[in-house]
Amino acid sequence: MKQRAWTLLVIVLLPLLALTGCGLPGLAGTGGGSIRIAAQSSTESSIMANMVAALIEHELGIKTELVANLGSTTVVHQALLRGDADIAATRYTGTDLTGTLGLPVEKDPTKAGRIVKQAFKQRYQQTWFPTYGFADTYAFMVTKPFAKAHNVTTISDLKQVAATMNAGVDSSWMSRKGDGYADFVAAYGFDFKRVYPMQIGLVYDAVEAGKMQTVLGYSTDGRIRSYDLTVLKDDQQFFPPYDASMVVNDSLLAKYPKLAAVLHRLDGQIDLATMQQLNYRVDDRLLEPAVVARQFLQDHNYFKGGTDNG
């Protein structure tokens, strides 16, 4: 009977030991030793987080865990500061400049990038990586036939036809300070016939269906590609730059000396068209961000190790 008592004791204590020791078997992120990557709930953020995760796991053999579905930049920022995560998959210069850092708007992308990089280093001991190569900014878009018929390629080109156009815009943009509707009218010097505030997810369908002649949407959305929309160039640099980068805690880079080199392989590798296509495959083709991210890395030879031809 002694033996039975011992077995019972072992059965009771084993899970406890596992828990207090090195995390739960089969479940990443319960103990130390894995790199945690924070992602916002947007498709784009999910894809990039999965890409970073796959790259780290494959090239360095370190386990990763996604802290996904976070609601806003603020939550992601807090997660990094608290150590709930070590890498933020997507941070945007425009958002962090005014939101997180509380600094004035800077419309030159290079300058904005330099400011956030310095400020994050000093204030938070975090490294702001060079941009992935795409910016997720507000952009005016029209259908391709419309662009051809009226010969428009820039926002300024809309001036002569704007008086006849209905525009659908993100409802939060209407009252934004600095880069909102009122400032837009002042900067470009023209107004539309009528402006319809709507939910951002609906604008792409609205312009495709011809309900609106132009809409204001996000430049990386996959539907730009599936509906074959033309994005108009912001020739007056009215919208602040929202260049996307990853942000990494310096403590993590110090802990894994080889990490920085691996992460830098994504610098400038994903341009706007590529990001649109990746988003399109998730939003329209029902593929998981994890699947799309892995495929991208495979297709671009990221998994050969060492070579920098990605």
Next chain:
Amino acid sequence: MADLNTWQQFWYYLSHNGAYVLSQFSRHFLISVYGVLLAAVIGIPIGLLIARRRKLSGAVIGVANVIQTIPSLAMLSIIMLGLGLGVNTVIVTVFLYSLLPIVKNTYTGMINVDTTLVDAARGMGMTSWQRLTMVELPLALAVIMAGIRNALVVAIGITAIGAFVGAGGLGDIIVRGTNATNGGAIILAGALPTALMAIVADLVLGAVQRRLEPRGKKR
């Protein structure tokens, strides 16, 4: 995609993301199981203790009852304040919700053991430990198992909410589906496996429970 109906999209989704769904499925299952296991490790001894010292039972079960009444999203958020984002928060939440069914069932199982049997065992000269492991626990095991079964089914549901604190699991797929424009198929791809897991877990543990039913007591 627009030309496919929701079910066709659902099969298309599964055929292209099967490995991903499977990995989230196992993650979801492990989170639930670890939470319940932890609750069993701590809850069963508590149940045994309050069955011996009945004066404590009111207070202990009262506390477990109060924990149970807290809405799961609120509980998750409160624990997140302390433990931060990630999977540990969800495991602790599952643990707390599993305590009540496990403690209560252990207690009920133990006090319902026929006292004449325990007296007989004492008369045979069994020590207190022997009475516990050879008479009381075997007789109460089926009831305790019913508690664990109950806890696991609830845990699978709670783990789905864990997606909100970034823990992953099938809830992640559901949340993504709600964010997508035409996410009906994605929501199904997350929700159906969750439901399936709960049903299968219930059936399997039910079978285990029936096997543990003491022979003399079988109906």
